[in-house]
Amino acid sequence: xxxxxxxxxxxxxxxxxxxxxxxxxxxxxxxxxxxxxxxxxxxxxxxxxxxxxxxxxxxxxxxxxxxxxxxxxxxxxxxxxxxxxxxxxxxxxxxxxxxxxxxxxxxxxxxxxxxxxxxxxxxxxxxxxxxxxxxxxxxxxxxxxxxxxxxxxxxxxxxxxxxxxxxxxxxxxxxxxxxxxxxxxxxxxxxxxxxxxxxxxxxxxxxxxxxxxxxxxxxxxxxxxxxxxxxxxxxxxxxxxxxxxxxxxxxxxxxxxxxxxxxxxxxxxxxxxxxxxxxxxxxxxxxxxxxxxxxxxxxxxxxxxxxxxxxxxxxxxxxxxxxxxxxxxxx
Amino acid sequence: xxxxxxxxxxxxxxxxxxxxxxxxxxxxxxxxxxxxxxxxxxxxxxxxxxxxxxxxxxxxxxxxxxxxxxxxxxxxxxxxxxxxxxxxxxxxxxxxxxxxxxxxxxxxxxxxxxxxxxxxxxxxxxxxxxxxxxxxxxxxxxxxxxxxxxxxxxxxxxxxxxxxxxxxxxxxxxxxxxxxxxxxxxxxxxxxxxxxxxxxxxxxxxxxxxxxxxxxxxxxxxxxxxxxxxxxxxxxxxxxxxxxxxxxxxxxxxxxxxxxxxxxxxxxxxxxxxxxxxxxxxxxxxxxxxxxxxxxxxxxxxxxxxxxxxxxxxxxxxxxxxxxxxxxxxx
Amino acid sequence: xxxxxxxxxxxxxxxxxxxxxxxxxxxxxxxxxxxxxxxxxxxxxxxxxxxxxxxxxxxxxxxxxxxxxxxxxxxxxxxxxxxxxxxxxxxxxxxxxxxxxxxxxxxxxxxxxxxxxxxxxxxxxxxxxxxxxxxxxxxxxxxxxxxxxxxxxxxxxxxxxxxxxxxxxxxxxxxxxxxxxxxxxxxxxxxxxxxxxxxxxxxxxxxxxxxxxxxxxxxxxxxxxxxxxxxxxxxxxxxxxxxxxxxxxxxxxxxxxxxxxxxxxxxxxxxxxxxxxxxxxxxxxxxxxxxxxxxxxxxxxxxxxxxxxxxxxxxxxxxxxxxxxxxxxxx
Numbered sequence: 001x002x003x004x005x006x007x008x009x010x011x012x013x014x015x016x017x018x019x020x021x022x023x024x025x026x027x028x029x030x031x032x033x034x035x036x037x038x039x040x041x042x043x044x045x046x047x048x049x050x051x052x053x054x055x056x057x058x059x060x061x062x063x064x065x066x067x068x069x070x071x072x073x074x075x076x077x078x079x080x081x082x083x084x085x086x087x088x089x090x091x092x093x094x095x096x097x098x099x100x101x102x103x104x105x106x107x108x109x110x111x112x113x114x115x116x117x118x119x120x121x122x123x124x125x126x127x128x129x130x131x132x133x134x135x136x137x138x139x140x141x142x143x144x145x146x147x148x149x150x151x152x153x154x155x156x157x158x159x160x161x162x163x164x165x166x167x168x169x170x171x172x173x174x175x176x177x178x179x180x181x182x183x184x185x186x187x188x189x190x191x192x193x194x195x196x197x198x199x200x201x202x203x204x205x206x207x208x209x210x211x212x213x214x215x216x217x218x219x220x221x222x223x224x225x226x227x228x229x230x231x232x233x234x235x236x237x238x239x240x241x242x243x244x245x246x247x248x249x250x251x252x253x254x255x256x257x258x259x260x261x262x263x264x265x266x267x268x269x270x271x272x273x274x275x276x277x278x279x280x281x282x283x284x285x286x287x288x289x290x291x292x293x294x295x296x297x298x299x300x301x302x303x304x305x306x307x308x309x310x311x312x313x314x315x316x317x318x319x320x321x322x323x324x325x326x327x328x329x330x331x
Numbered sequence: 332x333x334x335x336x337x338x339x340x341x342x343x344x345x346x347x348x349x350x351x352x353x354x355x356x357x358x359x360x361x362x363x364x365x366x367x368x369x370x371x372x373x374x375x376x377x378x379x380x381x382x383x384x385x386x387x388x389x390x391x392x393x394x395x396x397x398x399x400x401x402x403x404x405x406x407x408x409x410x411x412x413x414x415x416x417x418x419x420x421x422x423x424x425x426x427x428x429x430x431x432x433x434x435x436x437x438x439x440x441x442x443x444x445x446x447x448x449x450x451x452x453x454x455x456x457x458x459x460x461x462x463x464x465x466x467x468x469x470x471x472x473x474x475x476x477x478x479x480x481x482x483x484x485x486x487x488x489x490x491x492x493x494x495x496x497x498x499x500x501x502x503x504x505x506x507x508x509x510x511x512x513x514x515x516x517x518x519x520x521x522x523x524x525x526x527x528x529x530x531x532x533x534x535x536x537x538x539x540x541x542x543x544x545x546x547x548x549x550x551x552x553x554x555x556x557x558x559x560x561x562x563x564x565x566x567x568x569x570x571x572x573x574x575x576x577x578x579x580x581x582x583x584x585x586x587x588x589x590x591x592x593x594x595x596x597x598x599x600x601x602x603x604x605x606x607x608x609x610x611x612x613x614x615x616x617x618x619x620x621x622x623x624x625x626x627x628x629x630x631x632x633x634x635x636x637x638x639x640x641x642x643x644x645x646x647x648x649x650x651x652x653x654x655x656x657x658x659x660x661x662x
Numbered sequence: 663x664x665x666x667x668x669x670x671x672x673x674x675x676x677x678x679x680x681x682x683x684x685x686x687x688x689x690x691x692x693x694x695x696x697x698x699x700x701x702x703x704x705x706x707x708x709x710x711x712x713x714x715x716x717x718x719x720x721x722x723x724x725x726x727x728x729x730x731x732x733x734x735x736x737x738x739x740x741x742x743x744x745x746x747x748x749x750x751x752x753x754x755x756x757x758x759x760x761x762x763x764x765x766x767x768x769x770x771x772x773x774x775x776x777x778x779x780x781x782x783x784x785x786x787x788x789x790x791x792x793x794x795x796x797x798x799x800x801x802x803x804x805x806x807x808x809x810x811x812x813x814x815x816x817x818x819x820x821x822x823x824x825x826x827x828x829x830x831x832x833x834x835x836x837x838x839x840x841x842x843x844x845x846x847x848x849x850x851x852x853x854x855x856x857x858x859x860x861x862x863x864x865x866x867x868x869x870x871x872x873x874x875x876x877x878x879x880x881x882x883x884x885x886x887x888x889x890x891x892x893x894x895x896x897x898x899x900x901x902x903x904x905x906x907x908x909x910x911x912x913x914x915x916x917x918x919x920x921x922x923x924x925x926x927x928x929x930x931x932x933x934x935x936x937x938x939x940x941x942x943x944x945x946x947x948x949x950x951x952x953x954x955x956x957x958x959x960x961x962x963x964x965x966x967x968x969x970x971x972x973x974x975x976x977x978x979x980x981x982x983x984x985x986x987x988x989x990x991x992x993x
Binding site for chain 1: 985
């Protein structure tokens with residue numbers, strides 16, 4: 001793939017300084033850039049290194065403008081964002097042809113869009129729907145009555161339990177499990193044994209969600225588990241039954257949410273965070289790595305950072321850590 | 332599926348107040364109940380909401396009895412348990428027909444019961460046994476000499492290593508890995524390199540166990556890893572080699588047990604708990620989420636709650652947290 | 663398989679005391695040894711139990727030598743290591759025949775060594791290379807342009823994304839995901855939405871690495887993620903994009919590394935450890951279970967043990983825990 005600097009600048013809405021006919025063939029970091037690559041710099045102090053690299057062109061912030069540069073610059077207010085957008089123009093050509101591989105199992109009742117791709121060894125259940133432009137990777141198993149929207153990318157070895165609804169442009173990485181039974185039992189007082197509580201609710205994944213490798217998201221027990229639009233979930237994350245996750249939430253790797261938790265919009269959860277059932281994390285809260293939230297607890301405050309177990313605002317928490325260190329030294 | 336209130340009451344051994352000929356077609360929560368649904372209430376203050384809902388009938392505790400109700404009531408000492416039992420009468424009709432899918436690989440030496448279900452893309456190894464009524468989901472791989480009992484449900488994309496023994500009525504969720512090698516190495520003093528210690532022991536899963544999605548349970552190194560009858564394991568749990576887990580143990584998501592740990596009967600482990608090797612958690616102990624237990628440590632006391640890392644009884648632990656908060660405020 | 667004590671002694675370079683013609687048919691622990699088994703003891707006080715067991719022969723340390731023993735002894739400086747090496751002579755005979763199963767998908771552009779084994783349901787992408795003696799288990803999916811070296815063992819249901827390079831003698835357990843996209847987004851200041859940052863770098867796994875079941879290792883964003891020679895990774899571990907892990911590193915179960923972390927040679931990470939981005943763990947550091955390292959932090963010191971969150975050297979950390987316990991008692 002070749003794109004001129006002008007084409008890229010139009011796509012990402014940047015202003016060009018220099019030769020806009022220069023051709024770009026890929027993207028790279030400044031350190032690894034080869035001839036033809038596009039790179040980006042976010043801070044002025046890194047601009048000289050970018051200009052000295054092998055790169056063909058540089059996406060840059062509005063650092064004030066010199067008279068001349070040895071390479072074309074694409075100037076914009078958000079250079080990292082522009083680079084991420086430009087990268088879409090250079091996506092690898094390994095996408096398989098649309099269509100259904102003969103080694104896939106697609107029942108007559110399934111409705112697969114003509115330009116969707118169903119790779120080999122995929123099993124679709126009865127009445128599954130797959131929207132246009134979506135690609136289902138090898139060996140993925142999709143249960144009955146699942147609906148997958150447009151332009152989704154489901155990687156290999158994913159399991160989607162029956163009835164799950166997946167929106168548009170959703171990315172599901174390898175090994176993820178969606179819609180499995182929640183963890184709910186009733187102990188019989190007379191025998192002491194656990195009886196399985198029904199786990200027959202739904203799971204809804206809204207548009208533009210990304211779900212990491214080997215993450216698990218349980219269906220609702222009787223109600224719904226919902227992942228809101230634009231939310232990004234890293235690898236090995238667990239989300240229990242009946243959780244309701246808002247929009248544009250970020251959940252880092254190995255974080256675990258037990259049941260019936262509400263996460264409001266724009267929350268950021270660090271890695272290995274654990275949250276007890278029926279807790280509520282309100283809009284815009286940030287929770288540091290390994291933080292723990294007790295059941296039914298509410299965390300509140302846009303942009304407020306919480307940390308520790310039980311999680312508290314980070315400032316008093318750090319004060320506690322410091323006080324403890326002083327105390328230990330005195331003894 | 333339709334059941335009369337009388338049929339349900341007989342199945343769960345409840346006493347009916349009202350019209351026992353009313354027909355029920357499904358189960359639901361009070362909030363989401365539609366016409367025909369069965370609901371349950373555990374506390375008297377929720378009874379009016381249930382009676383006002385669209386539900387056809389209500390499972391209820393023994394709250395004292397009024398003269399008349401607008402719906403039939405099924406009264407019992409454990410309403411949540413009765414509801415869980417009643418739910419079995421309404422299980423979805425999507426179970427595939429018994430038999431072996433032509434796309435499964437079943438060697439001549441395998442012994443599969445006539446009414447077992449082997450779905451497409453399943454690979455059974457040599458001499459595998461699958462008992463009556465068991466269902467093996469698509470793309471699951473079962474190694475040689477594995478034995479699976481009666482009425483088990485193995486979901487898709489599960490891997491069972493050779494020689495694992497699975498009891499009756501065991502549920503294994505998608506992506507789980509059973510019988511993988513434990514994590515054991517010997518460092519060579521002369522080269523500094525790690526040599527793999529043999530991981531050739533067994534894994535035994537007893538009756539009525541449930542194992543969550545993407546959980547991993549290692550085989551013994553030279554001995555056995557055992558999961559006792561009725562134990563329930565959530566998603567993304569890790570159980571290392573040589574662990575011996577008792578009966579009716581509950582292990583929440585993302586908890587990890589390193590090697591050679593003993594967990595006695597009726598223990599409850601919260602989520603993200605970590606336990607060091609050769610530790611012993613004695614009968615009836617409860618360990619709070621994110622708690623950590625040092626290697627070789629013993630936790631003891633029926634119904635005693637432990638928390639923190641290193642785990643201690645929760646009362647003095649909370650006292651420590653409070654003392655630290657006071658100290659930080661003074662400084 | 664049968665081996666004489668002499669054959670074993672030559673293989674592990676031990677000195678025999680007693681009858682070197684005795685035949686050994688397997689390995690076991692002292693507790694479970696049957697007739698024909700080889701066992702080992704590391705401490706003199708356990709020698710009598712080994713001699714009293716059903717075992718055929720005993721690998722033992724240099725404990726001083728008595729006149730006579732009831733069984734042949736194989737004496738060496740590192741008995742556990744010798745036992746681990748000897749175990750290789752008795753590996754189970756269930757390895758499938760070399761060759762490609764007719765149910766595997768192998769494109770014409772793939773280069774598979776004649777004595778490699780590709781089991782049923784495997785999907786190899788275009789231009790995949792598999793070296794001699796390597797075995798790819800059922801239902802594993804290998805993306806385009808992946809290269810797998812000699813004598814590797816890839817278990818079932820593994821997913822390897824395109825372009826990943828795997829060295830020689832690498833073991834990859836079931837359900838592992840290699841080369842998935844890293845977790846990187848750019849927030850658009852104007853819309854508040856997250857744009858995916860390109861995750862197009864590489865993943866390189868060097869020789870003699872072992873990767874546990876359901877672990878996930880992300881490819882680099884623009885650069886490389888690298889796992890050094892001889893490093894051992896347990897189950898459910900997460901390694902983020904751009905991490906560089908040294909040689910002979912040990913990483914226990916459920917540990918998570920976010921992005922761009924450097925782990926130098928001979929580091930040992932306990933279970934459930936969490937490390938923030940751009941941190942560096944220097945040569946020979948040991949980090950206790952559940953320890954947490956802040957972003958950009960550096961831990962230093964061969965053989966120094968760190969613990970806690972934020973991780974500090976274990977001695978002052980334990981002093982802090984003790985001081986806190988005393989303080990709580992006083993109150």
